[in-house]
Amino acid sequence: MRHSNISVFVPHIGCPNRCSFCNQNTITGQVKVPNANDVEAAVKEVISHPNYDAKNTQLAFFGGSFTKIDKALMEELLSVGYEFVKNKTISGIRISTRPDGIDEDILNTLKAYGVTAIELGCQSMNDKVLGLNRRGHKAEDVKKAAALIKAKGFELGLQMMTGLYGDSDEGAINTAKEIIALSPKTVRIYPTLVLKGTYLAELYERGEYSPQSLEEGVELTSNLLLMFEKAKINVIRVGLHTVESDGFVAGPWHPAFGEMCQSRIYRKKVLEIIEKEKTPKGKLKIFVPFGCVSKMIGVKKSNIEFLASMGYNCKVYEHNKMTLSVMVD
Numbered sequence: 324m325r326h327s328n329i330s331v332f333v334p335h336i337g338c339p340n341r342c343s344f345c346n347q348n349t350i351t352g353q354v355k356v357p358n359a360n361d362v363e364a365a366v367k368e369v370i371s372h373p374n375y376d377a378k379n380t381q382l383a384f385f386g387g388s389f390t391k392i393d394k395a396l397m398e399e400l401l402s403v404g405y406e407f408v409k410n411k412t413i414s415g416i417r418i419s420t421r422p423d424g425i426d427e428d429i430l431n432t433l434k435a436y437g438v439t440a441i442e443l444g445c446q447s448m449n450d451k452v453l454g455l456n457r458r459g460h461k462a463e464d465v466k467k468a469a470a471l472i473k474a475k476g477f478e479l480g481l482q483m484m485t486g487l488y489g490d491s492d493e494g495a496i497n498t499a500k501e502i503i504a505l506s507p508k509t510v511r512i513y514p515t516l517v518l519k520g521t522y523l524a525e526l527y528e529r530g531e532y533s534p535q536s537l538e539e540g541v542e543l544t545s546n547l548l549l550m551f552e553k554a555k556i557n558v559i560r561v562g563l564h565t566v567e568s569d570g571f572v573a574g575p576w577h578p579a580f581g582e583m584c585q586s587r588i589y590r591k592k593v594l595e596i597i598e599k600e601k602t603p604k605g606k607l608k609i610f611v612p613f614g615c616v617s618k619m620i621g622v623k624k625s626n627i628e629f630l631a632s633m634g635y636n637c638k639v640y641e642h643n644k645m646t647l648s649v650m651v652d
């Protein structure tokens with residue numbers, strides 16, 4: 324059964340500073356600060372759906388820095404959610420916040436209101452990159468917060484970004500290595516986008532920042548996904564679902580970004596086999612698990628065309644194994 328989140332977005336309030344890339348209004352499409360009634364309405368709407376399943380439904384406070392908002396408001400929002408947890412309407416509450424928004428007291432409060440999972444926006448584990456992007460915290464804050472969250476028995480999630488101002492592919496790979504060392508349960512990867520009204524947009528307009536191209540974003544993110552897959556860490560989100568078109572300036576956004584990364588992984592796996600087995604150029608049969616043919620073919624047949632450009636004329640078939648295999652046709 325698929326897990327689903329009832330998302331309540333908490334905008335900027337609470338953020339002590341504005342990160343270089345952040346314009347929450349553009350991302351969430353919401354400016355209003357939620358109140359108890361909004362939380363109740365959001366839950367009631369989802370539970371009225373015929374496919375709703377209590378055991379797999381969580382309330383999620385996302386968007387801003389949840390634990391940095393006024394404590395009275397935080398408790399007002401949590402208390403509504405906790406009533407639904409207590410009467411088993413939902414299975415738990417997740418929140419996202421900044422690494423410097425975590426301490427023992429805050430964790431005790433979250434525990435008391437039935438919060439089960441905490442996601443930290445760490446974005447980079449390089450202090451120079453964090454400083455350049457006006458994050459207002461250091462890598463050490465991520466390490467301390469992650470350790471406290473795990474020690475208190477919460478599920479830990481970490482979010483990272485690629486293509487940040489002052490960062491590089493190597494830097495993002497190092498960030499992923501440091502995240503793996505903190506062994507979170509889940510990870511989200513967001514390529515940096517230039518949004519209107521941000522410091523990054525100013526840098527971009529002055530020619531001081533170039534975002535990743537879509538190709539660079541897909542290539543790096545697919546490598547990161549392979550690292551997390553090897554470390555058995557579940558990546559639950561790749562790229563933003565939506566951005567408001569009038570707030571988007573530049574960057575590697577695509578509605579099928581996650582799918583493009585999955586396809587790139589399939590391409591990499593085929594290339595690895597071809598290289599290892601010194602497969603001669605010509606016709607190939609590629610076998611993939613059920614439901615994965617489109618990932619192998621790629622968006623607009625990109626993988627098939629790429630392999631054709633290397634001299635491999637490929638046909639893709641499903642088989643009842645979880646592995647990918649290649650046969651000379």
Ligand code: SF4
Nearest residue numbers: 338341342345386387
């Ligand atoms: S902490 Fe998060 S929500 Fe707050 S400004 Fe930075 S990116 Fe935006």
